Amino acid sequence: MTAPRPLSAAVSGRPGAPAHMNGNTARRVVPLFRPYRAQVAAVVGLIVVTSTIGIINPLLIQAVFNKALFVPGGPNLQLLVILVAIMAVVPIVNGAIGILQTYETTRVGQLVMRDLRDRLYAHLQTLPLAFFTSTKTGEIQSRLANDVGGVQSVVTTTASTILANVVIFVSTIVAMVILSWQLTIVALITVPAFFWLTKTVGERRRQVARSTQESLAAMSALSEETCRCPGCCWRRLSATRRATPPATTRRTSAWPTWKSASR
Numbered sequence: 001m002t003a004p005r006p007l008s009a010a011v012s013g014r015p016g017a018p019a020h021m022n023g024n025t026a027r028r029v030v031p032l033f034r035p036y037r038a039q040v041a042a043v044v045g046l047i048v049v050t051s052t053i054g055i056i057n058p059l060l061i062q063a064v065f066n067k068a069l070f071v072p073g074g075p076n077l078q079l080l081v082i083l084v085a086i087m088a089v090v091p092i093v094n095g096a097i098g099i100l101q102t103y104e105t106t107r108v109g110q111l112v113m114r115d116l117r118d119r120l121y122a123h124l125q126t127l128p129l130a131f132f133t134s135t136k137t138g139e140i141q142s143r144l145a146n147d148v149g150g151v152q153s154v155v156t157t158t159a160s161t162i163l164a165n166v167v168i169f170v171s172t173i174v175a176m177v178i179l180s181w182q183l184t185i186v187a188l189i190t191v192p193a194f195f196w197l198t199k200t201v202g203e204r205r206r207q208v209a210r211s212t213q214e215s216l217a218a219m220s221a222l223s224e225e226t227c228r229c230p231g232c233c234w235r236r237l238s239a240t241r242r243a244t245p246p247a248t249t250r251r252t253s254a255w256p257t258w259k260s261a262s263r
Contacts, residue, residue, distance in 0.1 A: 029116075050164070053097075117148055
């Protein structure tokens, strides 16, 4: 863990956060997966299998037209039935493997998040008293809940999606080369444009996510302070003072009545 410092500095609102922060964060998060090497390897294998199965149907379609329908002597119905049956079974098998993959990914992500919360809470117990006097309690609670929850979405969803997209991209390129290398070249020309667009949108989403986490921290700090007993008492006392007119105002308004009564 790093040296004690205010948690508000952990998530800055500046758009141009230093690039090494992401690298340091990755180096600190990756060791959390070491106790679950077998589960992670199983998840990676399932992702590779589900992503690779997707290229089977295009190849089967090519075989249907070239070897079953348009062949000398008429369509080969026996081969056509076999190919169509395989095309119908492939999505079912892919869906079943996808369910197992989602279960394992979520399970590993929850285990890692449990360890991360334990380490964060244990680290908080080692910080000096000055840290807690200079940092709002609601902000600390927001770091334990909201920020770790953001990491959870990265672990359980983003990481597996990135790996699946890489495998799908490579397998799709291989299938396209097998089907038509000319169309593959035409398709690859558009990849840099989509890469730049995705990178631009990703940077903007990163800024929005950082701002959202800051807003959640401020909201948690405000609600925690105002809902505690001292905060509620102070709020009601302030409301009572605003609703009660000053004493000089009451005497001034009562003066004409006293004056008329004395006459």
